[in-house]
Amino acid sequence: MDELLQKVKENLILEHDADDKLLERFITAAISYAESYQHIAAGYYQEHPMPPTTEQAVIMLSSHFYESRDGSTGGFFADNVQAGQQVWHTVNLLLRLDREWKV
Template identity: 70%
Template sequence: MDNLFEKVKANLIISHDEDDELIIVFITSAIAYAESYQHITEGYYSENEMPATTEQAIIMLSSHFYESRDGSTGGFYADNVNASSQIWNTVNMLLRLDRRWQL
C-alpha cells in the first residue's frame, strides 16, 4: 500500500504528513469498494497484484473522499455541480474493466 499511498498524495499534491492517517483510511475504503464492486473477496488486493485500471480508480476515489470529506463536492471540481457523479462514473467504469464476471 506504500506505493499507492504515495500516488494518492501526489495526486492530491500534498507534501505534509498531517493527514496521512486520514488518507490511509480513504485508500482502505476505496479498495474495499473496488473489491466489492468487482465481486472479489475482501482483502484480495492485499495478497494479489492490483491492475493498473483498478489502481487508477483507487487513486481517484481516495482523492475524491479526501477532497469531499466535509460533504461538499470540494477540491478542483468545486464549481461543477456534476463533479461527484462524473468521478463515480469514471471510477466505476475503470473498475468494470477488471471486474470478475460470474458466468
C-alpha cells in the same frame, strides 16, 4: 500501502504528512469498494497485485473522499454541480475493466 499512499498524495499535490492516517483510511475504503464492485473477496488486493486501472480508480476515489470529506464536492471540479457524480461514474468504469464477469 506506502506506495499507494504516495500516489494518492501526488494526485492531491500534498507534500505534508499531517493527513497520512486519514488518507490511509480513505485508501482502505476505496480498496474495499473496488473489491466489492468487482465481486472479489475482501482483502484480495492485500495478496494479489492490483491492475493499473483498478489502482487508478482507487487513487481517484481516495482523492475524492479526501477532497469531499466535509460533504461538499470539493477539488478541481468544485464549480461543477455534477462533479461528485462524474467521479463515481469514472471510478466505476475503471473498475469494470478489471471485474470478473461470470457467464
